[in-house]
Amino acid sequence: MNSRPGKETPPILYRDRVRAEWVDYNGHMSEAYYVLVFGYATDAFYDLIGMDDGYRRRAARSVYTLESHISYLMEIDEGGELVVRSQVLGADRKRVRLFHSMHHGEHGDLLATSELMLLHVDTTGPRATPFAPEIQARLDTIVEAHAELPRPSQAGRSIQLN
């Protein structure tokens, strides 16, 4: 990630366009496909910290999504440009708290956010296991840089009627 302390915007990890098979009968992108796009951004994050597909197979390691919290803020039509920015809100030896924000690629409006809890796993178990030192070092560098970013207002929310 190209964030530096003091920079106000998290880095862009993924760009796409709303595909025909992602829209409902009203021509708007459906809920599940927001999650698909956020998943592609999460894959880009894994590449960034050195946990790309090749590493995961060789090392018998993977990262599981334990939980996600999605806020749907605005609709987008077929063909619309999507940009996903990603901020690490924290990490420990086995887990990462990652926050994606999806914006319209033309006018920049915030369309949706996704907050994720990710768990590092030894796939031979499968069981939770600490990150390798070189992965942990990359994560710690990102956590430190992103601590300077504003905290998203959607982070840490729970679903409540009142």
Place this chain on the structure above:
Amino acid sequence: MNSRPGKETPPILYRDRVRAEWVDYNGHMSEAYYVLVFGYATDAFYDLIGMDDGYRRRAARSVYTLESHISYLMEIDEGGELVVRSQVLGADRKRVRLFHSMHHGEHGDLLATSELMLLHVDTTGPRATPFAPEIQARLDTIVEAHAELPRPSQAGRSIQLN
């Protein structure tokens, strides 16, 4: 919904089988498709309260998902049977708090849960608007019946490292 007070299990609103296009290279259902399946269960809930597709078009009303919180608990392979049970945790004049639990259709294991905040909308605005009286009456009946069910342990969660 066929829940009656004292009945311990929320009703089944949706059944399916994991389709080939829903699985990743490991043969497990991908995150976005859990959300797709939960979306089908939400559609079944709309039918149940009388807000089916025909009503929504005629009345120029719709229901938007504002937020969802998903807990991924267990993997399921291509071809596996899915059953979704649905519990209404609360409602007011414009909103419903809905909780889905996805189980394996054969051995019953809990695979994932999704908690949703849904907003009733006048699509001519679009703007939030109260439910029609007959819809509100159906909702209130379900809320009352489901108040007797155990509260799911995943309800009301937020994403936190500690």
